[in-house]
Amino acid sequence: MLSSTARPLAIFVLYGLFAFSPFRLFASSDTHIFTYPNGLKLYVAVDKTKPRVQSIIAVHAGSKNDPSDATGLAHYLEHMLFKGTDRMGTVDPKAELPMIAKIEELFENYRATTDPAQRTMIYRTIDSISGVAARLAVPNEYDKLCQSLGCEGTNAFTTTDVTAYLNDVPSNRLDAYYALEVERFRAPVLRLFHTELEAVYEEKNGSLDEDYSLAYDTLMAALFPTHPYGTQSTLGTTQHLKNPSMKRIREYYDAYYQPSNMVIILAGDVDPVAAQRLVERTFGSLPSKPAPAFNKGSLPPINKPIEKTVVGPDAEWVQIAFRWPGMGHPDIAALRMMDMILSNNKAGLIDINLRQAQKVLSASSTQDVMADHCYNDLSGTPLPGQTLEEVRSLLLSQIELVKQGAFDDWLIDACVRDMRLRRIREHETYQGKAFYILGALSFNLPYEEYIKDLDQLAAVTKEDVIRVANTYYGNNYVTVFKRTGERTDIESVVKPQITPVDLNRDTTTAFAESVLAMPFQDLKPVFFDLQRDIDRASVRKDIPLLAVRNTENQLYDLTFLIKNGTRNDRYLLFALDYLRYLPTATRTNEQLAKDQFKLGMSFAPFCTDRDAYIVMSGLDETFDESLSLMESIVAECLANEEALEAFKDRIKKGRRDALKDKYTILYRGLLPYVLNGPNNSTTNALTDAEIDAITSADLIARIRDFFSYPHEIMYFGPRSAKEVAQVISKKHRAPTTLRPAPPLPPWQTRPLDRPEVLVVHHDMVQAEVYMYGRSLPRYDTTISALAQLFGSYFDGGMGTIVFQTLRESKALAYSTGSYLQRPADTTQPYVMTGYIGTQADKLIEAIDGLQELLHTLPEVPSSLENARSSVKQSIASDRIVRNEILWNYITARHFGYTTDQRRGTYSAIDTLTMSDVQQFYSKAVKDRCKVIAILADTSKIDMKALGKYGPVRVVKKSELFPYSE
CATH class of the missing domain: 3.30.830.10 (Metalloenzyme, LuxS/M16 peptidase-like)
Structure with missing residues (x-):
């Protein structure tokens, strides 16, 4: 029986997932939704897989709600919500709060002052008072409590439309956790403000090292010139960050952090009625008022192509973006389908005509969906000697094909199948269920409409796609050319003078002690048994099969683990990557890609320095056919000399481009060198000269020898180990006698004992x-x-x-x-x-x-x-x-x-x-x-x-x- 103080808004079945019979979500397919008198909504999705609950507390306000003269407020407030209240995070609120009020006043003076010397003097005063106030703080008490309760993934994020606070909580500590959360949101105190400001500066400066961030901001500004999506960024402008306002942050909190503007999502091992009562006792009693309405205004039409250029050290690329309406628009389903027809990573027009044909180094089409406006982003990187303008022309040519209806009739049904499969994968974990629900808030859609998206996609016809292609795709696009060069326009946030503050590390407030004292029933650990929990069979005497039964849905994962890696064969990775461009005697490589997509089959060969793998996944109803297809690809692949030469050029160009990326230099270059010396996983790669000398015969031999090394097979799916072993034994094309596993050449860790x-x-x-x-x-x-x-x-x-x-x-x-x-x-x-x-x-x-x-x-x-x-x-x-x-x-x-x-x-x-x-x-x-x-x-x-x-x-x-x- 539900409490009379909260009414159930609805209990929705996630329909649209059952129209295609192989898909079954979870034993209880309900999302329970409760609305409280103060306007707060609670969403509960039950998943008994683990005794844990993913909690998301989300506010329907993000960076688009920042004042135009004080951008970055939503994000900064997100940081400050970890600092505590007048009961949590302080040993003496009566002494502390007047100092925090004084710091707030000083920051307002600092904002209003332009004279550098006076600003320096004010900041010294802020620094001095902050040091005294910090002695009364109990830093990170919220985080310590989360840790003590066994929470994982304690974090938060801010987007254009939403701010969300996350924790993965043991199910037996949910009561204590929500006692903590309601206190957190009751009356936050902006303590330790100036040291947290430095963390935000660091985050901003980190974004300035990202060419992608520069290109993204430039693209959004051109697409949405009169909407906050384009006129301001989530991190805020450098100028606004240099002039922070605690006062404006408090005003933002008071305006938007209202229960009527918030949702709570609980997904996992939780009883819906118990969850409803828990939230009623905590957040359900908070006072509330309406949040300010957001007026998205109107956007000027894009009547001719807009071109922008950004420069940075990373490799070149081009982006083309077409504006879409917001998520609630009736054309969104057809537009999303168009994006998938352009690129679905397997058999879209861009996938086949540009990537598979190796006419560009890389290319994709993605959809960025938001509450007020959405857009379709096509991007590509050039081959050696190819211009960004040529890449743009190739991308636009694929849109023209859609306008003409020049795509396979079966592609829409295959895209729907692929989306349903992805949705099932998303809902296999309790975390996935929670973040799926969050999408409804992010897109500002009623939940009952939000969950219809797969049915809406399934209703899209080829005529619908052609219509929206001709309606929304003309000369109304934005191009951003990202060119390689030195950036001269970086305005980083300069380090202010901050005195390290003393921390009360070992102090605990009375509030924290009360939370930790709340009664709970111990959870009993469950340990897996290496023998009992795995079903074993043999494909043949020398090829073992390890299996675990999937009792939740009709999806499978199949992995072939081969004892041969790049330490033993430096050419193996190149051979496996070449495989995707090869035909067989009966199918072109284009047909092979399309057949995999039709089957709902994922097929990924790859290798590490120690082992090689083939990983397959998909629907059980197409398992046998998918396995046959994989085996034929490996055993019957034929040389493609034209593809090989193009592949060599692309690999060399891609590696040169990667040397402009700081993460590649750091994680693929410097750190392996420091740990292992000059003989490591990166220096083991082929040289350009070795790549130039490779022949198809060399590579085909390696591919066909793939299963000649000792290997085992791992299966997770709805069939028994015996059933799967029987199917694989009939289709697996391993030689009668397997060669011995090659010895692994040693890579030693450097001594690391001298400065x-x-x-x-x-x-x-x-x-x-x-x-x-x-x-x-x-x-x-x-x-x-x-x-x-x-x-x-x-x-x-x-x-x-x-x-x-x-x-x-x-x-x-x-x-x-x-x-x-x-x-x-x-x-x-x-x-x-x-x-x-x-x-x-x-x-x-x-x-x-x-x-x-x-x-x-x-x-x-x-x-x-x-x-x-x-x-x-x-x-x-x-x-x-x-x-x-x-x-x-x-x-x-x-x-x-x-x-x-x-x-x-x-x-x-x-x-x-x-x-x-x-x-x-x-x-x-x-x-x-x-x-x-x-x-x-x-x-x-x-x-x-x-x-x-x-x-x-x-x-x-x-x-x-x-x-x-």
Whole structure:
């Protein structure tokens, strides 16, 4: 019986998912919706897979609701909602609140002052008062409580239309968690404001290093010149960020954070009636008023093509965007179908005519759907010698084909099938269910309309697609040319002078104690059994099959794991990538791509340095046919010399382009070099000369030999292991005798025992810093509990040692972390790793701050108890399910253990003390990180000052990669 104070708005079945018979969502296919008298809505989706609940508290306001003269408010408020209230996060609110009011007043004076000297003086006063006020704060108390309750994924995000607050909560702690959340939203206090402002600055400066962000902002400004989608960005302008206003942030909160403008989503192991009563006791009683209405206004028509050019260090690309109406428009279904006909990553016009035909380096069509306006974004990167204008012409030519109806009649039905399959995949997890529901708020659609989208897509006809193509696609587009060059227009946010604030690390408020004291029933952990939980069969005596039954729907995953990787055969990855362009004797490669899409089949061959894989997934009703198709592709592929030469050019061009990307340089180049030296996974790649010398015969031989090495098969699906083994045994084309598994050439971890600083130059605003040190000598199963407790204590979230010190106290970074890196196998050592991303002008301070934590471990008993509770709750509420069982088995076998390692951790965790953690720290962490790797613009950092950490060497890209720009 529902409480009389809340009325059920509706209980909706997610219809539209049953029109196609192989799809069945979950045992209870209902989303329960409740509306409270204050206007708050609660959505509940039941999923009993794990005793956890994904909570999303969402506000129907985002960056589009920012005042035009104070952009970035929604995002900054999102950050501040982690700081607490007058009951949470402070030891003395009566003394603290007047100081915070004074800081707010000073920031208003700061905003109104233009004289640099006066602004500096005001900021010094802000810094001084903030330091005093910080002594009364209990930093990250919200995050510590979340950690203690066993929450995971504590986070939030701001979009143009929505701000959402996330936590993945053990189901037995939901009552305590919502006592925490209602307090969080009751009356937030903007404490520790100026140090959090630095974190926002870091986030903004990080975006300035992203050419994509520049191109995106330019595209939106041209598409939506009179709408906030185009006139302001979520992070805000640099000028507005330099002049923050606590007053305006409070006003934004008071206007939009009203229950009538909010929704709560709970998906997971939760009873809908109990959830309704819980929210009624907490958020349901909050006072409410209507939020300001948003007037989206009107947009001027685009009567002729608009061209914009942006310049940055990354590789070139072109984007073409056509404006669509908002999500509620009746033409949206046909427009979304048009996008999928253009590109569905398998058999769309762009996929076949441009990507498969290798007429461009890459190309795609995507739909960006928002509440007020949507758009279709076509993008492409050029081949060697190809201009961006030529790429644009090729992309536009595919739109002309749609206008003429020059696409296969079956494609619409196949796209609908693909979308239904994706929806089922999305709903396989409780997190996926929650984020699906959030879409209704994001798009400002009534839920009963929102869930009809698949039926609406299924109703789209070819004539509908042709009509919208001719209606919405003409000369009314925006082109953004992203060209390679030096950016000269970057206005970064300069570091203000901030004094590190003292933190009350080991203080707990009475409110926090009351939350932790709330009664709850313990969850009993469930450990997986390596023998019991896996069904075994044999395709033949030397090809084992491992299987787990899918009892939820009619989808399958099939993986062939082959003992042969790029360490043994440097050409193997190239061969597997070449396979997608090859025909067989009976089908062209275009026909093969279309047949896979018709079957709802995903087919992905790939390899790592150790192993090779073929991963298939799809519908059980097409399993047999899909398997036959995969086997024929591997066994019957024929050479395509024209495709090979084009493929060689594309690979070489793609690698040259990647050398302009900071993440490629850092993660594919510098870090493997630091860890393994010149013999690593990146330097093992083929040189340009080796690529030029490759023949089709070499590659075809490798492909056809693929199944000649020892391999096993993993299956997750609705059939039994015996049934699947019988099907595979009839279709699998492995030779009668398998060759022995090749020995694995060793890649050793570098000693990492001498101080050195390795720097790679890249044109960027921030600096990316990693520290490495050799830790324990080899993999050890006996340290599992201690290592996990230390990791949770030291850097297990926003309320732990590393984050608190480097971000909350010293304002040195937006992103930072430190962890003990597990070895690749049982013969290799552990590596201690530290990371901080910071402004170039704060580099030395940031390194010093991180090194201090890697030299001396602060002792905070309450934080250790939070960490202990977090580890226990995480294990107790976790369940290894579905194909996770198979991959956990493979990992267990690789590291040589025969039982679920979590069992030992759970039983040992309560016996460990701070003394144990300190001893582990001294043995595995203290002063270990001697090697520092930095990616930065060397003209913006103090190279001489880096010498205090060890010999400094500037590393060239040619040392990191076996190819050049």
